[in-house]
Amino acid sequence: MNRLVVCCLALALSVFLPDHASGQECPLPLDDHQVVVETQLSDKQLRDFRQLTGQKVSEFQRYLTVVADPDQQDNIRELAIENALMLFLPDATMQVGSNKITREYPLAIYLRRLKNLDKKYFDIAITFYDLALLGDWAETDRGYLTTATYFQRFQAFNRKGQPVYKAKTAKQMDVDLRNRKDPFYEEHRWTVLLGNVRLAETAPRKAMP
Secondary structure, three states: OHHHHHHHHHHHHOOEOEOOOOOOEOOOOEOOOOOEOOOOOOHHHHHHHHHHHHHHHHHHHHHHHHHHOOOOOHHHHHHHHHHHHHOEOOOOEEEEEOOOOEEEEEHHHHHHHHHHHHHOOOEEEEEEOOOOEEOOOEEOOOOEEEEEEEEEEEEEEOOOOOEEEEEEEEEEEEEEEEEEEOOOOOOEEEEEEEEEEEEEEEOOOEEOO
């Protein structure tokens, strides 16, 4: 698992639109006033970014499993938290709870709370069922927006390996695609960042006897 987290680090920093001719990152052209010339993407480019969005969702899911796993080394879990946050907008939030009672946390706090559940449960397993569902891009005055829905199963176990708690949820996250100035290359690039995550559907939670 250590290798998995390290290998995912490069992807977590940012996902850029590839140059289809060279396979390299393709910065947007600027005019004499340093204004981005290209303001819209082609259907082909939007399809490419839709695929990259799916990859980012899968990457976030892998980080969640690492953060929740008490068998992982602490530094690996911390790295997973840092990498997960890089996939999201800075003010992203995570909604948790049931259909009747929900709470919303800043994503960084949610990930810390998830990591600290090992103080309450002996073992924790987060798995994902079905493929993530991606919506179509909707154009805005800043770029494009869509949503991605993923399906999560949470289980907690006692020292005997018996399940003491479980829940199944469908979660829907915002996805933001726009041209941003890359702080490292100091160039404008179309990038995908994940946004707020909401409960879309929750199966009845069960506390096991």
